[in-house]
């Protein structure tokens with residue numbers, strides 16, 4: 001059955017993304033298979049593929065007979081609620097340019113005393129929405145991630161490493177001695 005809804009993606013216990021869809025299950029599949037946006041991995045897909053933590057898709061609210069616009073408004077409401085502080089959503093859905101300034105003001109003010117509320121609401125939402133999706137997609141996710149980890153990357157130091165051993169490779173003497181120095185500095189922030 002197609003579920004129209006808004007949803008959150010949680011990685012390692014922290015909500016990283018808010019979305020809306022007319023087909024929840026299909027959308028999960030897209031996220032998990034690292035779907036691309038304008039030819040590049042979407043930020044959230046990168047996070048999902050690279051993360052070793054548990055990924056959870058949390059259904060926020062079902063919106064059975066909603067239009068796309070209604071779902072986007074709801075999605076926006078969540079994003080602007082200040083409850084999800086670590087989301088990587090880049091664009092706020094259907095926001096008019098003139099709103100930016102005003103909203104920012106309100107948002108900053110709101111945010112100050114949101115922490116407690118956030119914890120409470122979040123705990124509740126989380127508890128109520130333990131979905132069977134978790135199980136199904138956990139396995140799929142694992143395979144996908146392992147595959148990605150095995151991906152070979154040729155480093156500018158001249159050696160090849162697999163994505164999964166990136167951190168290790170960056171600490172090897174060969175890498176440190178052969179990687180262009182100006183770039184070496186920037187890798188600390190990866």
Ligand SMILES: [Zn+2]
Pocket residue numbers: 155156157158159169170174175179
């Ligand atoms: Zn290297």
